[in-house]
Amino acid sequence: MQREHDVERSAVEELALRDVGVADPNIHWREIFNKYDVDQNGRISLRELRTLIDSGGCGTDIPRHVVKAILKKADLDNSGHLDLEEFIIMVHQTENQNYFSHLTQKYVKFVVPSRRGVQYVDATDGQYEEQYTCWPPAICMIIVSVIEFILFMIDAFVDHPKGTGPIATKLIYNPYKRFEAWRFLTYMFVHIGSVHLVVNLIVQLLLGIPLEMVHKWWRVLLIYLAGVVAGSLGTSITDPTVFLAGASGGVYALITAHLATLFINWKEIEYAAIQLIVFLCIVGTDVGTAVYNRYFLDLEENIGYVAHLAGAIAGLLVGIGVLRNLEVQSWEKYLWWCAVVTYFFIMAVAVLLNIFWTDHFPYRPDYK
Known part of the structure; x- marks a missing residue:
């Protein structure tokens, strides 16, 4: 024996x-x-x-x-x-x-x-990195990107590639047709020009696929859609006469979702501090450029900065709420509750304002 x-x-x-x-x-x-x-x-x-x-x-x-x-x-x-x-x-x-x-x-x-x-x-460097897997394939953001590309090309083939085609006019967020509630979401499928489309597609694929490989497709899609809806709701309140097109709200939600996963998996991610510094540099450059162009160069840009900001906030809060936390610490439970309650509170206020604050929004019954 x-x-x-x-x-x-x-x-x-x-x-x-x-x-x-x-x-x-x-x-x-x-x-x-x-x-x-x-x-x-x-x-x-x-x-x-x-x-x-x-x-x-x-x-x-x-x-x-x-x-x-x-x-x-x-x-x-x-x-x-x-x-x-x-x-x-x-x-x-x-x-x-x-x-x-x-x-x-x-x-x-x-x-x-x-x-x-x-x-x-x-x-493998860290416990978080060990979670990366190619099965099931990370195809959710690829499918979303393909749909956005196809809808853009349909309007482009009828010579209306700048948001004025038959599909774009039905899907774009139109402040004069706010009662068509689907527009708060479907504007993500409308892009003004090929550059606008290509930039969004590249960024959301580069950011979304790695998240899918760890956190699964449905979590990433939920964050993406939350950013899109938050972008339109925020824009409707702060800029009630602005039309909105593009998936930038969802893209910025994916950006801050990476920040959320850093927060909740800090110990499990190798070189988390370096990743945080890189993230802050990217965001700081983007925000700094926007502020400089708007207030120092006085450039008139058709960019929905509020949609970007609202999408980023939604991505951070929803990311903390739904992304995988490999080892839950006691303080992270409080963080989870704060993120979830804050998100639903902000969204509820935004929805109620859009429904009941009628004097704030434009009204043109003859608008088509």
Whole structure:
């Protein structure tokens, strides 16, 4: 029985070491083990195990009694400590992956490779990045983009590519036909010129497909549509005589959805701080350009800035509400409630104003 047990444990050890791509598994796993065996007695105690878990990025989120439970389950001989073989089995148990896999991958990737003559397989950087999948295919935003392209081309073929074709006039947001409620959504299918169309399609594909690969199509579509509707509602209140066309509200919702996923998955995303800086630079450049053109150059641009802003706010709030949160922290539950309540409150106010504030909106019964 003891020999069979030893053979089984050796097989587990070899499999675990092969998974991280270490050429000489026994030596390098012992180095990982020895790094946290502070007193160098060949065993990891409860205190050393706690240090191991904390160094994996878990901080103090794991209570002491949970660490004790992990130790008890992994301690196969009930000695109160972990030897090398027990340590290898523990870090590869499915229920312990969140605690140990990221730590051991980082150690192998950044510490052990300094030795010559050893070959390694690169590991996934973060828990969030591990969620990327091509199945089911991320085709939702592709389908939306194809529909927008086809509708634009239909009007272009009848020589009306600038929002005046038969399809565009039925779908565009027209402030004089606000009673046709579908226009608050369908204006996303109307684009004024090919440049307007191409820019929106490129951006929404580049932003939407990566989100779909992690969060699934229906969440991304919900955020996109929320941004579109928020853009038209916000524009109708602040600029009641403005026509609205294009999917920019949805595009900006996708932009801030990436910010939302950074907030709720900060610890699980590798280089989250760098991504945040890049995001702030992009948004800052866009906002700064808009302000400079509007107030310093005094340019007359047919750009719905309010739709952009409203779509961005909707994308952030809805993103926090519906996007996947890989490890929910206690404070994130409060954030979720704040985002959901704030979004529905703002949308309810906007809808009620559009329904009952009739004096604010233009009225032209002869308008066609």
